[in-house]
Amino acid sequence: MSTSQPTTTHANAHATFDTKPIWRTFWILLGITMVELILATIHLKTGFPNKYVLNGMYLILTCAKAFYIIAEFMHLRHEIKNMIMTIAVPALLFVWFIIAFLWDGGSYNALRNRYDAHYRDANQTKVAPESAPAAKKPGSPE
Secondary structure (H helix, E strand, O other), rough: OOOOOOOOOOOOOOOOOOHHHHHHHHHHHHHHHHHHHHHHHHHHHOOOOOOHHHHHHHEEEEEEEEEEEHHHHOHHOOOOOOHHHHHHHHHHHHHHHHHHHHHHHHHHHHHHHHHHHHHHHHHHOOOOOOOOOOOOOOOOOO
């Protein structure tokens, strides 16, 4: 008595891999990037929206891309909440760290420029123009 076992050949053993999530991620990131490029083009051609509104839009869109990349490629979307917070909170602290250093650097630059301007004004030598007549000394002959 022989029992026949189903045999699999190399041709039949291909694993199926679904590429739909990868393409969905590609199209979402491409769409957000295209919106950023369209905003930049509109701003260059017409001047609308103003600089601060445009920078706010860029910041929001860039954060959306960053969080989407973190969720998809670091697989955080499928993790428990504590794991997500373990990664997200230090990332937000890093953003605060960058903002704090930029703010401090701007303050230092403003103070340095103010000091340099005061220093230049205080040490500037006053030179009499050559076209002006020389001042007469008191008691000297004409």
